[in-house]
Amino acid sequence: MKHVLILLLGVHLSYATRHSLQYFSTAVSGDSSIAEYTEVGLLDGCEFMYFDSNIMKAVPKTEWIRQNEGADYWDRVTQRLINNHQVDKNNIQVAKERFNQTGGVHTIQRMYGCEWDDDTGATDGFFQDGYDGEDFLSLDLKEMRWISPVQQGVITTQKWNNDKAMLEHYKQYFTTECVDWLKKYLEYEKRIHEKPVSPEVSIIHKDSSSPVSCHATGFYPCKVTITWLKNDQEHHEDVDLGELVPNEDGTYQRTSKLRVTPDEMKNNKFSCVVEHQGKIVTADEIRTNNGDSVPVGIIVGVVAAVVLLLVAGIVGFKVYQKKKGFKPVNSSDNGSNSSSSQTAA
Known part of the structure; x- marks a missing residue:
């Protein structure tokens, strides 16, 4: 699982x-x-x-x-x-x-x-x-x-x-x-928004033939970095970074998709790193054992705890x-x- x-x-x-x-x-x-x-x-x-x-x-x-x-x-x-x-x-x-x-x-x-x-x-x-x-x-x-x-x-x-x-x-x-x-x-x-808002992060892998999606949403301000790691090393191949999209409540969302074969998933560990306002969260994608759609839920609990530590900081432009x-x-x-x-x- x-x-x-x-x-x-x-x-x-x-x-x-x-x-x-x-x-x-x-x-x-x-x-x-x-x-x-x-x-x-x-x-x-x-x-x-x-x-x-x-x-x-x-x-x-x-x-x-x-x-x-x-x-x-x-x-x-x-x-x-x-x-x-x-x-x-x-x-x-x-x-x-x-x-x-x-x-x-x-x-x-x-x-x-x-x-x-x-x-x-x-x-x-x-x-x-x-x-x-x-x-x-x-x-x-x-x-x-x-x-x-x-x-x-x-x-x-x-x-x-x-x-x-x-x-x-x-x-x-x-x-x-x-x-x-x-x-x-x-x-x-x-x-x-009086204060920065931390993103909710989710990893979704529909099936073995689909890209792995790392989705960050609900964050403010808009600056966010989404990076993929392969065996703890930065991985840039076969990565598609989506556009920054505003939400109706004034926050933002962004998705990064990783195209990876079933064999690559089986033999390597892939992680998604999301950085926002100086806070870094790593989500490790554990590969599936079958081809069924297994959505990974939104990471709310940890992010909510982290937000208490979050200090405003504009990364720059x-x-x-x-x-x-x-x-x-x-x-x-x-x-x-x-x-x-x-x-x-």
Whole structure:
């Protein structure tokens, strides 16, 4: 019979101090199979807003933003992102001319936002643009000047660096307005969850021909790591990590599936390690002796006990994606926290 062994490997005491508000956008030309423009907003690495040019609508992705912002807010965000889409379409054409390109698939990518340390009060901002996966343009907030690593971007940096009003505008946005929205969103989030919530973990193996699933759900904040071990060594082959999915109560869920043959299950020990907020739980999957479906129940008791030891700690954020498109963004006076496009390169 299948059973699960839970082991506490350690609890790391760490306190959440550094928070981030990030926006990622991608504009594409020459590929009709995907949306021409997408943008996502993330708070401490967790997606809370999504837009693409197919649905032409900004939508909430978390309960805390859904409960605290109404239709007017989303209408304003939608109009801003529709404008961004149009500006980036023009920017791709400008870039193609500068790089002497005609056809083909081309992309503009952008990452911008701010950080705030709630312990020291320190803040920082960032803005990075890329074209076809390579760095194109970025804002040096300390020196308050635009820089480019490629010759094709120099004409843009010269133009923007000579616009002192524009530079002051960006300084105000990244040092003040963005941080204000970050703090506001953190307050929204606290109304849903005052403290971190530990995940409930389950291992499910339907039959010998099915993948083994390690499912973590009900956790908050969204950062969780799911790792498979084979004979106590990290195992990355034949592993499929599912998307992070929000639950209706503001928590999250995620599943990792391991494809393994009956012989591998028989001759090896596979374990699932789930880490959340410094707490590590190991679930040992004991192989079945027959092909019947034997679901392993949700691990509630141990997790509930562990939660008493849990101390808040934001693990940090992973900057995934190369960098963003190559037009600037404006600070928002329309009720959304993200800035909007001002001019083409």
